Amino acid sequence: MGGSIEIAYPPDKRFLIVVNEEGKLEGLPLNRLATELYGADPNWDYVVGDALVCLDGDID
DSSP states (O other), X not given: OOSOEEEEOOTTOSEEEEEETTTTTTTOOXXXXXXXXXXXXXXXXXXXXXXXXXXXXXXX
């Protein structure tokens, strides 16, 4: 495990999701729970691999 991270801000949510920036390119598996929390349509956009979900003010 390693690589760069990306912070995704779901629309109209008070939390953020930290994901592997190149997870889709690396072929990581679909993360259904993180995709649902993000509010994405898994047929169009989705979250893959491990994800850290936290309140927007919890990380600097």
